[in-house]
Amino acid sequence: MTKVAAKADLPFRLRLRLLGYPDVGVDxxxxxxxxxxxxxxxxxxxxxxxxxxxxxxxxxLWPEADxxxxxxxxxxxxxxxxxxxxxxxxxxxxxxxxxxxxxxxDSDVAxxxxxxxxxxxxxxxxxxxSDFLQGFHVDDASDLEEWIFFRREALRGRLVHALxxxxxxxxxxxxxxxxAKFAERLVECDPLxxxxxxxxxxxxxxxxxxxxxxxxxxxxxxxxxxxxxxxPSEETRALQHAHTAPASQPLLPASVVRYVAVDGxxxxxxxxxxxxxxxxxxxxxxxHVERTFEDEHCRRWIERVAxxxxxxxxxxxxxxxxxxxxxxxxxxxxxRDMGAVLDAAKSRRAIVVGASxxxxxxxxxxxxxxGRVRCLILWxxxxxxxxxxxxxxxxxxxxxxxxxxxxxxxxxxALDLRTFAPSLAGxxxxxxxxxxxxxxxxxxxxxxxxxxxxxDVDVRPLLPQIPVATTVMHRKGDRxxxxxxxxxxAERIPDARLLLVEGDDHWFWAGDQExxxxxxxxxxxx
Numbered sequence: 001m002t003k004v005a006a007k008a009d010l011p012f013r014l015r016l017r018l019l020g021y022p023d024v025g026v027d028x029x030x031x032x033x034x035x036x037x038x039x040x041x042x043x044x045x046x047x048x049x050x051x052x053x054x055x056x057x058x059x060x061l062w063p064e065a066d067x068x069x070x071x072x073x074x075x076x077x078x079x080x081x082x083x084x085x086x087x088x089x090x091x092x093x094x095x096x097x098x099x100x101x102x103x104x105x106d107s108d109v110a111x112x113x114x115x116x117x118x119x120x121x122x123x124x125x126x127x128x129x130s131d132f133l134q135g136f137h138v139d140d141a142s143d144l145e146e147w148i149f150f151r152r153e154a155l156r157g158r159l160v161h162a163l164x165x166x167x168x169x170x171x172x173x174x175x176x177x178x179x180a181k182f183a184e185r186l187v188e189c190d191p192l193x194x195x196x197x198x199x200x201x202x203x204x205x206x207x208x209x210x211x212x213x214x215x216x217x218x219x220x221x222x223x224x225x226x227x228x229x230x231x232p233s234e235e236t237r238a239l240q241h242a243h244t245a246p247a248s249q250p251l252l253p254a255s256v257v258r259y260v261a262v263d264g265x266x267x268x269x270x271x272x273x274x275x276x277x278x279x280x281x282x283x284x285x286x287x288h289v290e291r292t293f294e295d296e297h298c299r300r301w302i303e304r305v306a307x308x309x310x311x312x313x314x315x316x317x318x319x320x321x322x323x324x325x326x327x328x329x330x331x332x333x334x335x336r337d338m339g340a341v342l343d344a345a346k347s348r349r350a351i352v353v354g355a356s357x358x359x360x361x362x363x364x365x366x367x368x369x370x371g372r373v374r375c376l377i378l379w380x381x382x383x384x385x386x387x388x389x390x391x392x393x394x395x396x397x398x399x400x401x402x403x404x405x406x407x408x409x410x411x412x413x414a415l416d417l418r419t420f421a422p423s424l425a426g427x428x429x430x431x432x433x434x435x436x437x438x439x440x441x442x443x444x445x446x447x448x449x450x451x452x453x454x455x456d457v458d459v460r461p462l463l464p465q466i467p468v469a470t471t472v473m474h475r476k477g478d479r480x481x482x483x484x485x486x487x488x489x490a491e492r493i494p495d496a497r498l499l500l501v502e503g504d505d506h507w508f509w510a511g512d513q514e515x516x517x518x519x520x521x522x523x524x525x526x
Contacts, residue, residue, distance in 0.1 A: 045097065054097050061074070063141065108129065109155065153411070161321065171202075186200075191227075192436065193439065195294060197220035198239055229428065257289055258270065261340070265317050268322045277310070278312055282334070283313075288321065309351070314338075315441070317329050317337055318450045322337075324442070334365075338362075348372065350373065351375055352373050352375070359382055367466050376470040377470075379508045414431040423505050466493050470495075471498075473500075474500055480506035481506065499519070501516075
């Protein structure tokens with residue numbers, strides 16, 4: 001195969017093979033072109049897997065140039081690629097462009113994603129040699145840099161997800177050396193992820209290497225103090241002793257994380273407690289069925305509710321330990337997740353607690369499958385994602401998009417903690433946990449997909465169709481979802497009760513936990 005010598009190696013593999021021309025090929029790690037925009041164009045078209053508007057490409061590569069200048073530069077760039085490859089790699093017409101149909105793309109990214117789709121997590125982990133286009137930069141191409149950033153973060157998030165699955169399997173099979181290996185790589189992905197450090201400590205301790213366990217605990221403690229000014233959590237401190245069970249496990253009986261297939265995806269769930277009544281918690285925009293227990297406030301809430309019945313936790317498609325690929329959590333999709341999780345947990349009927357963005361899916365489920373709902377409790381929820389003339393108490397589409405752009409850029413920190421939990425905003429451990437949970441549960445690109453689905457949600461027509469006993473609960477000072485959203489739902493759901501609670505925390509486990517726990521307790525009575 002004829003190849004052109006490289007100027008510089010790239011931190012990934014991309015090979016293009018021209019079908020019908022066995023002696024012609026292009027190796028992305030060894031393609032010499034006069035400027036990096038040419039290679040960027042090939043990469044972008046390979047990722048698109050189909051036609052892309054010429055205007056989109058020219059704006060991506062030359063965002064500061066006027067339209068005509070960008071079009072001329074694009075034509076020149078296509079010519080340079082043809083000259084370097086010795087063949088027409090890029091096909092284009094007046095409107096669109098794409099890689100030639102005679103080009104077969106073989107890339108590490110495609111291999112990685114294919115292995116994940118088949119749940120070959122160990123093989124996928126080995127393929128992921130480095131972050132997507134790490135160190136690759138094109139001057140004066142901010143839009144391209146943004147695309148690379150989101151693609152990189154999405155792939156990194158999927159690696160983290162694969163590593164967590166591998167660690168979980170290794171512990172279940174008592175392969176502690178493998179658990180330590182995967183946990184070590186998880187620490188490399190996110191050095192401030194205390195849960196990953198804890199997995200590494202646990203693997204060493206349960207494998208009998210107490211010296212390594214203590215050494216890594218001290219490394220973790222020093223890193224947290226130096227970087228964040230905090231001490232290790234109670235859960236991490238407990239792991240100093242080899243015979244101490246991981247404190248991230250709740251005090252009441254809890255299942256391991258399990259998976260159920262839905263629409264070709266796998267949804268993660270687990271149960272806590274073993275009471276006669278089932279309580280299905282439908283989470284907000286982000287969740288993680290393992291990391292949930294690392295926050296003392298959230299863990300305390302779950303343990304108290306688990307004394308009333310069996311709590312069923314799950315991660316909606318697209319977040320947490322559930323599959324993320326092409327996962328758009330519409331209300332209909334979330335309802336299918338809910339039904340599959342109840343089936344897998346062998347639950348006929350449950351108290352459904354729909355929190356925040358979990359509200360629309362819970363509303364859909366209660367309206368369509370009332371026989372499976374003992375009662376419905378909506379907390380801090382909404383029936384519509386964006387403002388309209390007849391729904392004036394939400395962000396309009398422009399404001400929503402601005403907010404979405406901001407949070408994706410700021411992803412990885414203690415995002416909007418003062419909005420979600422003002423009473424905990426100054427708590428260093430909560431800040432650390434929330435930032436770590438966000439990084440583990442999603443990536444900026446995946447979260448953009450999840451929240452874009454929320455923007456388009458409108459389940460208002462279903463409100464009058466809910467035939468089950470419903471309680472709508474909301475904190476009066478909630479800054480994330482306005483109280484009027486609760487009033488709106490309560491007025492339209494037949495015989496719904498409206499309970500407005502003092503306080504301004506959006507999270508149900510922050511602030512006063514008693515009102516929601518009392519409501520669940522009342523619903524659990526025979």
